[in-house]
Amino acid sequence: MEGMEIEDVEVTEVDPRGGQPRPYLDVTGLKVHFPTDDGLVKAVDGVDFSVEEGKTLAIVGESGSGKSVTMQAVMGLLRRTRAKIEGEVWLGGTELLHASNEDVRRLRGASMAMIFQDPLSALHPYYTIGNQIEEAYRVHHKGASRKSARQRGIEMLDRVGIPNASRRIDQYPHEFSGGMRQRAMIAMALINDPKLLIADEPTTALDVTVQAQILELMKGLQSDFGSAIVMITHDLGVVADIADDVLVMYAGRAVETGKTTDVYFDASHPYTWGLLRSMPRLDRDREDRLDPIPGTPPSLIHLPSGCAFHPRCPFPEVVGGDRCFTEMPELFEVTANHHARCFLTDEQRRDVLAKASAPGSEVFQ
């Protein structure tokens, strides 16, 4: 298993696997462009990643970095929009982007399932929890009776830790608490035993204690069901807790990818440094202020020239010349399995980091 992780971050297009089986979800060169009246919105502009069964990938980035759009494209939820999608998405041996609507629909909910940020708005207010869970089951089990679907629904609610499942299954979403709703969403997503679970900021709308419970639940379910999880989040605490691999996205592209430990302890992209420095941590001094990343994410219609991060990056002078302003950096290999999209050389990076961690440094301001 570990050996195959290398493929997570493949950039070159030659078949890197040398005959090895593909990871369960394998995305290469994914582009999602939305034509609008104001111009072409390049929401996702060439992203590669893959996830093995039983592993968790976290996609991290600010709002508008393209992380949700990426996974909606994988789910085929953008098919009826005007989005122009390119690249390849392989799910368990099927290429999804060129498959028919009907074929993808059959896979949605059965092989890949998704849970969403705000479970109150993601559940239909006029149908009972049971009704919605049973529907998820019966869509993919044509012959199943209502009774067996209900039985299965109760089992799943029980499994995700909803007490009194056989009674609560007949309640409406508004009668559930936030955490219970998200549990119900998870039960609904997992009822067909999908091999891929996509979680789009599943804990953002929940309070902190419930967040921890939901993450524990997801970890537990993953070890039972052995599914692959893609966790979309901007919460680096969640990433550290649950993810095996991390993909940091900025302006529709991957800026850093690698194993979670590598990305956390050897972050190699200025944007990742910014993310890590803006995260509250228990081991920081209380007097330390959180360092936000200055500026705002760029417009996806008029991306900055060269490296999309250069307007917010403190280090273009370190790189020297006008390279950051004119040339788009490629992903370079920091260590095996660990890539970053930056021109800084190893030496420059160490140098910059040493300065930044010196007391009183305000290099990011």
Place this chain on the structure above:
Amino acid sequence: MIWYTIRRLIGAVGLLVVMSIVTFLIFYATPTDPARLTCGKNCTPTGIEQNRKYLGLDKPITQQYLAFVGGLFHDRKFPADKELQQARPDLILTCHAPCLGYSPLHNEEVWTYLKPKIPVTISIVLFGFILWLTSGVLLGIVAALFRGKFLDRVLVSGALLFYSFPTFFVSLLLLQLIVFQFNWMQTPTYTPISSGVGDWLYNLFLPSLTLALVFAAAYIRLTRAYMLETMGEDYLRTARAKGVKERKVVFKHTLRAALTPIVTIAGLDFGILLAGAPITETVFSFQGLGYATVQSVQIFDLPVIVVIVLLAACFVVLANLVVDLLYGVIDPRVRY
């Protein structure tokens, strides 16, 4: 829910009392004197006084009002004036409780006069309601599904066209084209349902279609707007993510949520129209409540006007109540 209904009904009674008082007051605020109006050309002051007694307008307004309310609980005699009663005892008419009054101008009890008009209006409105609700909602869904496309523009602008036509124009247009120009149908005259459902529907078709065209226009736009609003909801994305077929996403998940507010509006429109569709009824000469309203107002027939106003209020109040109770059924978040 039962307590809620009882509370609402008690409120409705209060509303009816207020409505009837206001109607009496407005009637007396008009500069026209019905006693003078009914007196004819060669009218003497004694003649006017005579008429005033005959119409029952000689008493103070409070007494008239109390007499009207009292009629609901005990018999009334018309004319109420003792002198007139003594002069022509053979002409005394007893109106049994609950008595809604007597119209001297029609020489009939108000209820006897209005009762046959109710089924006429209900027929037109009910048939029209079914026509406009089905066509309006269906076309609204179509417009929403084809948003921005040619079909959507045709439907929305067509709806706007019909919505901006006055009702009398639409009804005259239908009458002219369908009956007189192309002779596709005969001039409709109301026949009760008891003399054949086919005839009943045939004759209702044009007046109901008039109502339907005018109202469907509004419902197309409403349905379209609510559908589009619902289409942005997260729970539809959830349904799609579950693998639910697109057809079911639209006709089950979207429609269920989009139609909820339309139920409210449809219920109220229906209630308001039950009190009569004056223009349509007049153009097609259907003797419904709307037609009766126009006539009674023209001849200042207070007893009839008061009852029509109260009837209209009852319909609206009941429609409102039904809608609110229905809401408790269709929206699980509503509790009474």
